[in-house]
Amino acid sequence: MKLRWLWPAALAAVALGVLVFLVRMTQSVDADRHRARLELLRRADNLDIALNRAFTQTRASSLTDAAADRSKITAELGATLDALDKGEHSLRGLSPELDRRLDAFLDTIDSKFELGFDFEARSTLLTQRAINTIDAVPARIAEAVAALPPGAPEALRTLLSQLQSQITNYGVTPTPTNAPEIRATLDELDKLSAAQPAPLRDAVRELRTLGEQALDDKGELVSMFRDFLSRPTGAQLQAVEQAYLGWYEGQLAEVNRYRLILAAYTALLLLILAWLGLRLRRSYRELDRANAELSHANEHLEEQVETRTHDLSQALDELRASQAQLVQSEKMASLGQMVAGVAHEINTPLGYARSNAEIVRGSLADLRQLCGAQNRALDLLTDERAREDEVAQAMATAQALRESIDAEALAGDLDGLLADTDHGLLQIAELVASLKDFSRVDRSRHDLFNVNDGLDSALKIAHNQLKGRIEVIRQYGALPAIECSPSQLNQVFLNLITNAAQAIAGAGHESGRIYLHTQAEGESIAIRILDTGAGMSEDVRARIFEPFFTTKPVGQGTGLGLSIVFRIIEDHGGRIEVRSTPGKGSAFTIRLPLRQPRASAAPLEADALVA
Amino acid sequence: MSETAATRARVLFVDDEPRVLTTMRILFRSRYELFFADGGGSALELLKTQPVDVIVSDQRMPGMSGIELLRAARELNPQAMRILLTGYSDLNAIIGSINEGEIFRFVNKPWSNEDLTATIARAVSAARVTQAAARPDSTPEAGGGPTPGVLVLDDDPQVPPKIQAILGGDFRVFGARTMDDAVGHLEREPIGVVISDTRVQDNPVVALIGTLKQHRPELVSVILTERADAGSAIDLINQGQIYRFITKPIHDSQCKIAVNSALKQHQRLAQSPDLAQRYQVERAPEPAPGAVAGQALLERVKTLRSWVRRWV
Incomplete structure (x- = not known):
């Protein structure tokens, strides 16, 4: 029963587990995280661009807050990069390609930061120097112009003002072209001033020194700046983003695959559910039908119960009738057996008694003849008128008769025959008396009765079955008379004694013993009937009091004898027990109360059935 | 034979x-040589050494019943006549004794x-006359002439065909539903065995069987009935010397064995008429004055003898 429920439960659990797994797999792409990551990437890009812009602005202005601006941007960028490298929304560990690109990007940006720091350190100095140099240029140019001799070529003057404007321009926005232009102008000045007086040449030489220094300082700044800007952080960040997006696409593809599986699985589950539902519906329909039938049956139940009750009571009546009939036939069978035994027991002594009487009558005729002859002879002898020859003839006749009839022997025989006859008649009389005792027809049903007498009369009735082969040992105790139905108890005793005799015959023993033991036990008496017969198995012993249980061949017993015994003892308020050992014998013990309860009519009922 | 006749008959009680x-x-000491036994066992011991002419036995005895004793005695001492003397016997015992x-x-x-003296005297004389011929198990010589027929007397018309079926085609079975029919068949046909119910059309057949046995002693009777009772069975033994007693429903093999041995018995009796003395019957009590028709029938039976002689 438990296993029947275990299987579906396990199946349902597995199905649910698979479903949860699939759903979880479809949820593995976290859109928020994805957005956060993209946001991080975008912010890093923006910050990088802002940093570049901040550096670009440095050229234009040397304001101190520009440096503060840069360090703020650098800090933000650093934090963003940290968030990309580790933390909730990091890109680390998603795919090797992404890791590699991230590492490259981070290395580049680290070097860019270093470059930034160097730049911060050098730019102030260099910028200041460049500004000073450039600021000194107009004064030198003015000195040079003052030193111009009159008559100096106009070209020289032009070159000097050209140089001034060139250097001023350079100071504002250095371009790749204006540094060589300045050099070309300086070379031109050198060439032109060579023929000029010494003060001019000195001024030009100083101008050259100043210009060269400004160019150097500014060139160094520009190269550092270019180096900074040329770091490929933007491209690398884009590569990172592309790798991330690639990974993300992969994830999405996987999720989609799982989604497909989930859809298929869900469809399957739905099919199963539909099937189960159909089955359930069918079962419900059957249930409904059964319910309908039940309610229908319920409606007719009362009617059916009535019919059945009627049938049953009829069957019970028939059963009672047939039971009564069976009990009756058992009674007739045991009565027939008893009559057979008793008839034989009576007819045998009756036979020899009658025969003996006939013999005696015949012999009496002989004796009368002898007596007559002798009397006649005696009469003649004493009669004086008798003639001699008459006397002699009478004497001879008497003598012959005396010789043929041995009166002494005959008298002895007759004595014996009459004694036998007496014995036979006494036996018959005893038997008739015990029959009367046994049936107790002349006594009332609640009589005071000595059980020992009952056992004795049952023994007399059963004598025919016992004589010659069974020794009966009577161990009677002094018993008070008990209140009972004597004829019923006698029936019990006869039945048990007959069974005992049959058990001894059944054991194949030539002879055996039956012990009859009685004793008073306070308010009850105990009767034990033991035999040395075949005994019985435990199975048989347990069933012997059941009606219709018999171990005798078909036709030799109805199987009711002991059930009637049981009934009689029970109706008397007593108990009957049996112990038995196969091959050794059986012992029946009956306990009967001294008095019957007044109200009980049970023994009378039993009389109606059994007696 | 004459020497045996000179000695006194031997009777066992x-x-x-x-x-x-x-x-x-005391009753028989002057007439016979007597033997006594107090039970079946000692009787059989005695029979082993002392063959007797007549055995008279009680039926109810401890150890061995009278029927068991007589059956065993029949093996040991077949020529002895067997008489049961008993106070009471149930039907099974009587059927067994038959x-x-x-x-x-x-x-x-x-x-x-x-009566007892007369019965024993008759048994003794039968035993004496037939001592030589009494071999119950000896097979009779195959007699010439037609096979004797079987007459079935029964109220139920199904019985004769059933018995014909059981016995097979070698036997001629004649059915009769009244005693008149039966005597008619006996007048016309060579019948050896009569199978009869105890009553036909509510009349007991014992008188007919007994008269038949008196006047045609070689005829052998088998009783086939479902209404057996102890009294009529005893009458059928004593007055009809019925040979077998079987009960309905008919068991094929039992029926066949009974009829076969009855036919053999018939052939034995036909061949040695002296043997028939062993089966002589008591004279039936006088029929009731009213049964004139029955009387006439029995007179007809008495005339059968001469007719019988023609084919025996």
């Missing part, structure tokens, strides 16, 4: 009541000395 034996001793003991008479206790 078996009873577990010694006073019965005493009575028998089929297994093949007894001569069934005498009830209490007995009349006169």
